[in-house]
Amino acid sequence: MKLPPPFKIRMADFLGPELEQFIEALGSESPVSIRINKNKYPFDIAYKPILWTQTGYYLPLRPLFTADPLLHAGAYYVQEASSMFLEQAIQQSLPVKESMNVLDLCAAPGGKSTHLISMFPADSLIVSNEVIKSRVPILSENIQKWGNGNVVVTNNDPKEFKDIKQFFDCIVVDAPCSGEGMFRKNANAVDEWSEDNVQHCALRQRRILADIWPSLKANGILIYSTCTFSKEENEANLAWLCEQYDAENVELNLEETWNVKESSFSGCTGYRFYPHRAEGEGFFLAIVRKKADDSSEFKFPKKRAKSRLLPLEDKNVTPFKEVFINAGNWKYYSKDEDIIAVPIAKAKEVEFLYDSLNVFSAGILVGQHTKKEFRPDHALALSVNLNKSFFSVIKVDKNEALKFLRKDDSVFSGGSEGWNLVEYEGLGLGWVKKIGHRFNNYYPKEWRIRLSLDKLQ
Numbered sequence: 001m002k003l004p005p006p007f008k009i010r011m012a013d014f015l016g017p018e019l020e021q022f023i024e025a026l027g028s029e030s031p032v033s034i035r036i037n038k039n040k041y042p043f044d045i046a047y048k049p050i051l052w053t054q055t056g057y058y059l060p061l062r063p064l065f066t067a068d069p070l071l072h073a074g075a076y077y078v079q080e081a082s083s084m085f086l087e088q089a090i091q092q093s094l095p096v097k098e099s100m101n102v103l104d105l106c107a108a109p110g111g112k113s114t115h116l117i118s119m120f121p122a123d124s125l126i127v128s129n130e131v132i133k134s135r136v137p138i139l140s141e142n143i144q145k146w147g148n149g150n151v152v153v154t155n156n157d158p159k160e161f162k163d164i165k166q167f168f169d170c171i172v173v174d175a176p177c178s179g180e181g182m183f184r185k186n187a188n189a190v191d192e193w194s195e196d197n198v199q200h201c202a203l204r205q206r207r208i209l210a211d212i213w214p215s216l217k218a219n220g221i222l223i224y225s226t227c228t229f230s231k232e233e234n235e236a237n238l239a240w241l242c243e244q245y246d247a248e249n250v251e252l253n254l255e256e257t258w259n260v261k262e263s264s265f266s267g268c269t270g271y272r273f274y275p276h277r278a279e280g281e282g283f284f285l286a287i288v289r290k291k292a293d294d295s296s297e298f299k300f301p302k303k304r305a306k307s308r309l310l311p312l313e314d315k316n317v318t319p320f321k322e323v324f325i326n327a328g329n330w331k332y333y334s335k336d337e338d339i340i341a342v343p344i345a346k347a348k349e350v351e352f353l354y355d356s357l358n359v360f361s362a363g364i365l366v367g368q369h370t371k372k373e374f375r376p377d378h379a380l381a382l383s384v385n386l387n388k389s390f391f392s393v394i395k396v397d398k399n400e401a402l403k404f405l406r407k408d409d410s411v412f413s414g415g416s417e418g419w420n421l422v423e424y425e426g427l428g429l430g431w432v433k434k435i436g437h438r439f440n441n442y443y444p445k446e447w448r449i450r451l452s453l454d455k456l457q
């Protein structure tokens with residue numbers, strides 16, 4: 001790998017005699033790792049565990065992930081190992097109580113968001129935000145596949161959270177950065193690297209932190225991470241945050257076997273992952289807690305204009321109330337023909353966010369209720385709370401699953417007239433509608449596998 005000389009000089013400053021090992025590691029293959037969705041796949045895994053998380057594993061080789069229906073069913077997420085250190089940050093710095101509000105501010109494509117969803121109890125609310133509009137659909141797809149209803153996906157600039165003060169118990173800022181830690185995975189990152197870009201990224205990160213700081217509750221924690229090594233984007237920004245705001249740095253206990261490097265600057269400590277030390281890509285993470293200040297606790301606005309989300313009356317819910325196993329835990333809303341289900345425990349928060357932000361999706365899109373029928377939505381098929389006994393189920397093998405995921409008009413056997421859930425290894429993949437002898441495939445066309453069947457075998 002041809003590294004920019006000024007980058008090498010910078011790294012020599014950090015690493016001294018370890019520089020050669022670091023450069024050698026950049027020339028080696030990246031480890032391949034996944035994180036399991038225990039709600040969907042609660043089985044023992046035979047692969048080598050990632051040391052700083054309960055649900056991450058290294059794979060010996062990179063398989064063709066597209067050809068695995070379990071990936072499409074949300075049984076796991078393909079994620080770089082160092083990023084899963086987020087779990088230590090949450091576990092060690094936040095006594096996870098019930099009913100928390102969590103924000104993942106820079107969320108696409110959804111690695112940290114799906115991890116946060118797994119870590120917080122179901123009565124918490126995860127807001128997964130992405131400012132770049134074109135990146136929101138892939139974020140939403142990954143969240144839907146994960147299958148939880150306590151999530152709101154938003155498309156806002158950090159500064160648009162200005163009226164949501166002291167609302168979040170935890171904010172994750174996985175900031176856009178110069179990407180030095182991804183040089184091994186992404187050759188473009190090397191070409192795009194420059195000293196100017198490092199400075200540009202550092203300033204943008206400060207703006208993001210400043211914009212979102214008021215949204216953090218007193219005593220709440222903010223987790224700041226990047227996939228880069230530059231001090232400007234990491235320790236210097238952490239120190240700036242502590243100096244500028246009522247923030248105190250939180251330290252973590254590290255196991256020696258993790259090979260994570262503690263890094264202190266101006267009295268603040270963060271954690272660095274180097275590819276020649278820890279088995280993962282370059283990564284930096286640091287935590288701050290907002291110092292207590294009870295003066296401006298979050299309060300829901302008193303007088304509100306009519307909400308854009310209209311609650312459904314009980315009598316209108318009856319036709320689909322049993323679609324969830326925990327039927328009593330949901331509040332239903334209508335938006336045009338769509339029916340949206342939101343956990344009752346966080347309904348008030350979701351309504352508030354719906355009217356304050358640019359919400360892409362909230363809770364589970366249950367389906368559409370037309371004059372003719374109730375049409376289940378794809379998100380419902382992927383829900384971990386789906387009540388399968390409410391629907392007719394067609395179990396498929398791997399080959400049939402792949403045909404279904406390609407959106408082929410394959411003929412299934414069995415099933416009932418009307419809507420059928422297609423299930424692979426116990427997990428919902430989507431819907432087909434049987435009309436006479438015909439099966440119509442309702443897999444979302446934007447999500448379909450584009451490779452031919454022979455390439456998938």
Ligand SMILES: C[S@@+](CC[C@H](N)C(=O)[O-])C[C@H]1O[C@@H](n2cnc3c(N)ncnc32)[C@H](O)[C@@H]1O
Nearest residue numbers: 106107108109110111112131132174175176208
């Ligand atoms: C490192 S990536 C996030 C990766 C993600 N957290 C994950 O784990 O899958 C940074 C994200 O920040 C977004 N971003 C870019 N500019 C931004 C800005 N000015 N404010 C907030 N987010 C921004 C990018 O679009 C990108 O999705």
